[in-house]
Amino acid sequence: MTKPSQIEQFDVQAVNKAGAKKLFAAAKKIYPKRVDGKFRQLKWLIMTVTLAIYYITPWLRWDRGEFAPDQAVLVDLANRRFYFFFIEIWPQEFFYVAGLLIMAGIGLFLVTSVWGRAWCGYTCPQTVWVDLFLVIERAIEGDRNARMKLDKASWNFKKFRMKLTKHIAWLLVAISTGGAWIFYFADAPSLFVSFFTLNAPFVAYSTVAVLTATTYIFGGFMRDQVCTYMCPWPRIQAAMLDEESLVVTYNDYRGEPRTAHRKKHANDDVSQVPMGDCIDCNKCVVVCPMGIDIRDGQQMECITCALCIDACDSVMEKVGKPKGLISYATLKEYDQAAAGKPVQNSVPILFRPRTLIYSAIWCLVGLSMLFVLATRSRLDVNVLHDRNPLMVQLSDGSVRNGYIVKILNMEPKKHTAFLSFQGLPEGFMRIEQEGTRLVKNGESYKLMLEPDVLRELKIYVTIPQASLPKLDQAFKFVAEIPASEEYHETTTKFHVKKY
DSSP states (O other): OOOGGGSOOOOOOOTTOTTOOOSSOOOOOOOOOOOOSHHHHHHHHHHHHHHHHHHHGGGOBOOOOTTSOOBSEEEETTTTEEEETTEEEOGGGTHHHHHHHHHHHHHHHHHHHHHSSHIIIIIOHHHHHHHHHHHHHHHHHOSHHHHHHHHHSOOOHHHHHHHHHHHHHHHHHHHHHHHHHHTTSSOHHHHHHHHHTTOSOHHHHHHHHHHHHHHHHIIIIITHHIIIIIOSHHHHGGGGOOTTSOEEEEOHHHHOSOOSOGGGGTTSOTTTSOOOSOOOOOHHHHTOTTOOOGGGOOOTTOOOOOHHHHHHHHHHHHTTOOSOSEEEEOHHHHHHHHTTOOOOOSSOOOOSHHHHHHHHHHHHHHHHHHHHHHHOOSEEEEEEEOSSSSOEEOTTSOEEEEEEEEEEEOSSSOEEEEEEEESOTTOEEEEGGGTTOEEETTOOEEEEEOTTEEEEEEEEEEEOGGGOOSSOEEEEEEEEETTTTEEEEEEEEEOOSOO
8 A cells, every 4th residue: 555645746736726816817738647547448438439430420331322422421512412321301301400409409408417517528529639639749748747847948859859740740630630521521532532632622621721720729729728718518507407417526525634744643643633535646636637626616617527536546546545535426415425424326316307308308309300200201392373473364364373383302213203283173284394285183294303303393373264263272282203102292372363
């Protein structure tokens, strides 16, 4: 067992220490120390998975036939399509994207109410990329003390070489990040070739430039400043927390009074010199990427990454004390433990009004989207009535209305469709593209639909004078594809008088 006096002590102060706050203070560089532990291992795993998803996804192929791109995930802005594996979203179906955003927001509320700021500590892009930049920095410049020593040293060839290497590596990561993003918006292999042969669109180069700059600056320089001053989430997330939410907690009832120089009291009566388990080594502060001291209580800057738990557990293990001086705990658990009562809840309570409401909304939106997605028609008919004039009375007394009918084939294959109208027994329609051909009520007009296209028809519907209704008459345009059993109808009006 290591004696407390043999544990390395760190001379460091939290960046947001009470009494040290000023109205304005220049940013101080934080040198997070490397730490090992179960939460650090979890962060490595999540970082690897999230980065792999981001960089690899645009290169996944998905066979959709000869009339659609074979990229599994593609935001095709030029053709106004969104492809996600077997799902193809058209512009009029943008509510699916809105639904996903709502689910993401509600899901974030739910996760926060149960596990605190788990999003910030493990999966937020800023956290992931800062971790990646820190890995590079440590690999080139060393751990905390080596980096601090290097920054204080005078410029020489070694320092210049190490700094240059680090910034080149950072820039390569930043360029890769920006480069991966543009592949979500075009066929990745084709764009890759055109990008490096300088034949890609200007917007591709400008997007890569902007994302490279933001990644390089946010991940390499601003780091904690982004989370503290630029991100609104720390100021909002407190509304989702309650006494059952898990947060990183310093158990001061056990750790206080902290004592750094226990050797002086080695021969004293412990009852006369109360000492908590905290040996005030400050290791929880030096490993924190935000530079705060969790022993000061819950703070807006804390992203609950739990690296301070790993650091403190390693120290407690060395000095022969139980782990958990800093731990994930709910406020309720903390109060029970501080009062000397047995802790009743070892896991956060999932079933409470707040989480039930979030879960119900999340499931409702998700199931609604699944139902609409499973039952949606790949054939659509939009009808636009002529606005001026609404109707025309012909020389024989009959009345004619004009319409723009748009028929959408949302499948990547050709189809033979049939267009008809219902609800005007004595009426007939003439399709302008077909000259004088007349289609009577109950008959169908056969037309070919190319894959993934919108076909627009100018149609005139006429009712003879003898059959004219006294009031405006509602009727339907109906489109059918017998081969795929797709059917869609749209109701519109036939106007018989001017307004």
